[in-house]
Amino acid sequence: MVSGFLVMGGLGVAIGVVLALASKIFYVYVDPKIEAVEDALPGANCGGCGLPGCSSNAVAIVAGKASASSCVAGGPDVAAEIAEIMGVAIALKEPEIAAPGCTYGYQDADVKYLYQGIHDCRAAALLDGGSKICTIGCLGLGTCVNACPFGALSMGPDNLPVVDTELCTGCGTCERVCPKHIITLTSTSDRIIGEYVTDECTAPCQRSCPTGINIPGFIQEIRNNNYEAALAIIKEKCPLPLICGHICPAPCELACRRNLKDEAVAINPLKRFVADYEMETGKHITPYKAPGSGQKIAVVGGGAEGLTLSYYLARLGYNPTIFEAKPQLGGILRYVIAEDRLPRKVLDHEIEGILETGVEAKNNMVMGQHFDLNSLFQEGFDAIALTKGGFDSRQILQPAPSGYDTSVPGVITMLDFLRSMSDDKNTDLGRRVLIIHDRLEGLDLARKCRSIGAQKVTIVSKLRGHELPVELQDVKNLEAEGIFVKPLTMITALKGIARRLVRVALENTHPIGEVPNERESIGADTLLIPAGRLPEFLFIRSEDQSESETEEVTWETLEAFHTFPGDNGICTPPEPGRISDSSAVVKSLLSGRRLTRAIHQHFTSGLITPIENLVCEAESILNVTEVHNVALSDREHPDAMDVEGNSKKAWIFPNEFPGLNEASAKKESERCLKCGLICYRKQK
Amino acid sequence: MSDYILLIVACIFVNNILLMQYLGNCPFLGVSKKMETAVGMAMAVVFVLVMAGAITWIVDIYLLKAFGLEYLRTLSFILVIASLVQFVEMFLRKSIPGLYAGLGIFLPLITTNCAVMGVCLINIMEEYSFTQALVASFSYAVGFGLALVLFAGVRERIILARVPKPLQDTSIGLVTAGMLSLAFFAFKGMV
């Protein structure tokens, strides 16, 4: 009895001492946060977070590699607890749900061979990527359906997975098992800022639409009599469907696959039809608005681009404020385009809708006079976007005393500079001047700058040294003149304090395949850019306030489009491969939408990610050159009247261009072939 | 020498701890869904089982038997195993972080792995000498690892098969384990 006590007691004490000693000897410093987070996690080691066990997830969370809400098993309570430990606000995230990205099951698509092996997509994909000719087609064997832990997926009659959006939790299991990466998690926010890439099913019309409206998608909804849903699809990419419906040049219709057979589907009139429908209801249909963090963003310029930017910012949960120099919003749409092409009531209706989404507008506010970067930052704006658009209304209305656009400190367009020179205005350029230029005129400009007081002028060019004009290659003599040339360089960012430009960030652009880009930052007072208007700029408050001695705000620019192909630093056109010349309203919508993407990514992940394989950059994409089994059908036209008021074909300009009526819209929607990369609706 | 070879064969194949002795089935079904985790678990078990086998043998002979306290065997063994696991975890974390990263998450699971406790008890019941106990522990652990890895390989394939809904997951896993066990049945009578 006694010995029992002694032995057990002794054993217990011995083990206790050994363990206590061991915990001292083998002590490893562990961030107390990791332990706290690990305690908060359920400890089920289920692996649902994608990491092997709760402790590794805790490490990942503390290291910032996993989000506070990464534990699937724990749910929102655990997420809140972890967020508290980490001292971060959990970003209220819009729920993501799975969406299949293929619209033609294997019985409707062209196939290479008949597959009769193991009934699983992963097995089928091993045979030359699956039986379909389309390389990104759904194999339809239901691997995702079997994998779904919540029973939210089922196979539809056409052998495509159907998502029950009520049951889908966005766990992403289907996305992980799909060998073709067809079913993906998506949310309205993702679609708003998303761009089409080559390994994604897109219709020809959709690819050629500058802003990328899901055209087959909205026409399908018209077919289903779901006009509001159609409008919601359009508004994911285009916030001004009624305006576009009136004045868009409709490049989509040029790409329409029906052109191979008869005549393009009346895509733009169909868009206008649903937009007209909205206007007739007298309400504005505001689609899903994501919960957001409510950062204040100033949008300078209330034209199509600024309206688009603020609309999408509002839908992503930000608080945008438009600053417009003119008495009314609309820019070119209001002050340039003829009334009979775009009735002003249409414009007013659309602008009203945008303001209703939660956009504030301040008219008659001129940048450089009533406010500037410094004052906006001091008012508490977190970011400032410049969407000054196609024409400088500010210059026309109230010319600045300097004679040129001073809205970005230290940045002067070449046009303004030359004009002020010819007007003999006294322009103070400061000591250090940078000029972006590739040609001989750059040298003239540089000498001009030297002559009016600049001490050091640097010409920056993306070209290689030997591609520059010979005069610019004479480095030695130029340097003696105080002119420096930097070939293979672009300017990626500006940094300034209050109303002064201080530094510019340069990046060496080595040709593809060579050393990765090097970055440096040099002091500058003035930057001359080779353009007639300022590019789109995004300003944020700089984290590094060291160079500012007073309470003045240090700011810097974000490389909004830097990551897009056709990269030219701050002068990158928002539309890769094409210069955004504001030649069509829909192109301004694109740049507005891409600015939204830059701002949203900056505030959510801190990094504007490059997009690879952009569809409009692709040299070749899976496509068809002829269509079979498609019946001929006539394009529907709006009811238009000639002078006598009866013929449908010949009409002269009425006061207002008419839209399609419901019957013809329905008929027209049936003409859509609902194309994929190579699939389309064939007659059975 | 041949005794030891026989002992090794017997422990790995004939009396395979998982498939013939029914010990350690919880982790057997739990961590066999992926080859990666199965290998990690197998390694961790080999590691811990050899140490546990040695220490419990010493405790039993020099402490319990010496004082005539065999009835406290269960209590003291589990205590020893639990603290051993804890100790190993701390030791690895400090001294061999690479190994810890690989085995770390499996170690706490081993405390409640009845294979470990079971082998320690078998060692005592069979009245093995210290060397025999060491060899047997190692062989049993290897047998555990072998069965676990084989099973994980099979299970990775089963995912691809069209299994009727009610049979999915653990259910088909058990039936598969039965088949595997049938294969090991062939070793019966070898030793």
Add this chain to the structure above:
Amino acid sequence: MAKTAVQEFTKGLWAEIPPFRLVLGLCPILAVTKTVENGIGMGIATTFVLICSNILISLLRNVIPKKVRIACFIVVIATFVTVVELIMQAFAYPLFLKLGIFIPLIVVNCIVLGRAEAFAAKNGVVASLADGLGIGLGYTLSLTALAIVREVLGNGTFYDIPVFGPTFEPFSFMVQAPGAFVCLGLMLCIMNMLGKK
């Protein structure tokens, strides 16, 4: 309180019946179900440990520091297992011999530790008692059910009483290890089918 205790009790009999719903404690269920007698004996022993450890842990739940809780739980459980061992040695020695190693192994039966961690450490004594009783009874039922199938088919007997007469050729696969796995797998399948509705 009473009502919840009843609920805690009944959930162990169907909604969370081990090892079908909670896939834990598989080793004994495979090993000792060759005969009904073994199955019931094992079930009762486990139930006893479950109830006692649940009660004690629920009483001590506010005293035990969180960091060493698992070690404490194990010691509590091991104590009761030793008690069961001694009782069985005294009053049911033949059964004790048959169950052999699996009696001490109740210590590492995940169900016992699982309930301690998941339930008793968070709930009051009455609820823990009901929970232990329910889960234990459910476990006993499962063991018995599996044992009936295996003994009747594999041995042709029920509680050592022949059921098919002398001409019956026992389906000995069922009492061997492979049969245990397959049989449990199929029973799990049947449970899944019933549970789906």
